[in-house]
Amino acid sequence: MPELVFFSGTMDCGKSTLALQIEHNRSARGLEGLIFARNDRAGAGKLSSRLGLVTRAFEVADGLDFYAHLVDRLSQGGRADYVIVDEAQFLTPEQVDQLARVVDDLGLDVFAFGITTDFRTRLFPGSQRLVELADRIEVLQVEALCWCGARATHNARTVGGHMVVEGAQVVVGDVNQAADEVGYEVLCRRHHRRRMTAASARAGALSPDVLPLDSDSAVGTLERS
Ligand SMILES: Nc1ncnc2c1ncn2[C@@H]1O[C@H](COP(=O)(O)OP(=O)(O)O)[C@@H](O)[C@H]1O
Numbered sequence: 001m002p003e004l005v006f007f008s009g010t011m012d013c014g015k016s017t018l019a020l021q022i023e024h025n026r027s028a029r030g031l032e033g034l035i036f037a038r039n040d041r042a043g044a045g046k047l048s049s050r051l052g053l054v055t056r057a058f059e060v061a062d063g064l065d066f067y068a069h070l071v072d073r074l075s076q077g078g079r080a081d082y083v084i085v086d087e088a089q090f091l092t093p094e095q096v097d098q099l100a101r102v103v104d105d106l107g108l109d110v111f112a113f114g115i116t117t118d119f120r121t122r123l124f125p126g127s128q129r130l131v132e133l134a135d136r137i138e139v140l141q142v143e144a145l146c147w148c149g150a151r152a153t154h155n156a157r158t159v160g161g162h163m164v165v166e167g168a169q170v171v172v173g174d175v176n177q178a179a180d181e182v183g184y185e186v187l188c189r190r191h192h193r194r195r196m197t198a199a200s201a202r203a204g205a206l207s208p209d210v211l212p213l214d215s216d217s218a219v220g221t222l223e224r225s
Pocket residue numbers: 009010011012013014015016017018048049050051142144
């Protein structure tokens with residue numbers, strides 16, 4: 001049975017790498033996939049992984065109708081055995097409905113890859129629709145880790161390493177950005193709630209406010225409280 005599968009996880013957990021591996025394994029067996037991406041960091045018309053692999057992809061525009069695109073292609077004698085969509089969080093809900101129709105009416109497997117939630121922990125509209133419609137949701141097995149060592153479950157947006165909570169939902173970017181740039185960092189929920197990134201944790205550890213200068217002053221504080 002063809003399926004709509006949503007491969008999800010935080011940023012930097014290997015989604016694009018897996019998309020490229022699925023593509024590689026299927027094309028090695030003579031199958032032909034249609035690869036789509038939207039707002040890939042490497043630029044328009046690309047699907048790229050941080051491991052250095054990159055392949056060409058159709059850039060998804062707001063107005064793209066996946067179902068009509070596939071029907072056009074097949075009715076003109078073109079071939080498509082499966083569909084891969086990376087950065088699927090950026091799809092519109094209507095486009096996810098079209099992907100479900102590609103599975104049900106055209107009998108193709110559709111593999112969608114994306115993060116579920118934004119820097120404010122809210123579902124992206126495309127991801128919400130994927131959660132609602134997918135036959136299967138696969139959470140990536142290579143866990144990204146928070147700076148504390150716990151499993152990272154949330155994406156933080158950072159400026160100068162510090163977490164921000166205001167701004168547009170979509171800002172294309174990467175983890176490990178230079179200090180003055182807008183970037184992202186994956187965190188466990190506890191540290192996302194406390195807005196504690198690696199940089200703020202380091203700053204906190206160095207601050208005299210949280211580290212008593214000597215044991216006497218620490219005891220004094222306890223006695224007074
Ligand atoms: N230098 C490296 N050596 C080994 N693995 C790496 C290296 N750089 C990145 N990775 C792996 O690639 C993953 C990111 O892959 P990518 O497909 O770009 O992630 P996603 O699409 O989920 O954002 C990292 O979690 C890590 O496992």
